[in-house]
Amino acid sequence: MITLHSLDQSRALRIVWLLEILGTPYRLQTYRRHPDTLLAPDELKAIHPLGKSPLLDDDGFILAESGAITDYLIQTYGNGRLMPERSSREYWQYQRWLHYAEGSLMPLLLLGLVFRRIESAPMPFFVKPIARKISGSVKSSFIHPQAALHLSHVDSELENREWLVGNSLSGADIMMSYPLQAAADRFDFADYPNIRAYLQRIEAHKAYRRAVEKAGSPLLKLDQ
Incomplete structure (x- = not known):
């Protein structure tokens, strides 16, 4: 089992x-x-x-x-479910999303989380302004522009389609769900209507709702 x-x-x-x-x-x-x-x-x-x-x-x-x-x-x-045929080109797009989720998108979000934690960490009062200035500089010069680049890319890939690969839910959507939910929790998604609609479809999925009932929300609550 x-x-x-x-x-x-x-x-x-x-x-x-x-x-x-x-x-x-x-x-x-x-x-x-x-x-x-x-x-x-x-x-x-x-x-x-x-x-x-x-x-x-x-x-x-x-x-x-x-x-x-x-x-x-x-x-x-899976018995053939949740992935394209191995002989198809869609299979390699599917593999791309599996690797992109953790290899490209998540490291950027984790970097943002690290600097967010630095800003709220206990430290001497005379150090805090310096730490916040460094953190703000990294976020404005690198993290936010890179996040916009990646999110624009994903949003364009979802134009006129419900799922990332083919016409049905696949492992690619399962892998991409968390980084996009985490990004939506930290960035303004006004410019990404396709991702917003995509996340609504994911969160309305019956099996997803059962998963949340059993395991709770995936998003980290930093105020705890």
Whole structure:
């Protein structure tokens, strides 16, 4: 039986959503973040040396990394669903989105999160203005322009289409859901109507709603 080790308020929700779509029996083991560092607890290191989430345990086969887990579950339990034919060019567009989600879009969002944490971190009063100035400079000169570039690209790809690849939901949409939700939580999406509509479709999906009921919202609450 599959066990999914899932950190609360994290991208692991995507795998819960995928499992709900597939209808594959699974057990969900949820872990709480450290209240100060927001990192995963040490218990996860007993399962995988890096102690990261999500972690998939399929009858003793341990797999880390969201993209690899998504690919594995679809190819093992999907019965041809949620991915294009391997012989098609759409398959390689599908692979592009699987890698783009974590390889290009998420690092940018994580960098923004790091600087957001720096601005709110406890520090001597005379250091805070300097830290905020450096953080503001990085955000205005790099993070925000790059975010606009990436979001404009995704928005244009969604022009006149419901899903990223082909005419139906695929693993590409599952992987892209979290970074786009995180971006929508941090940036003004007024200029990205196609992404807004896309996220509404995702969040209205029945299996997604079941996943949220079981695992909670994926978005990190920094005010806790």
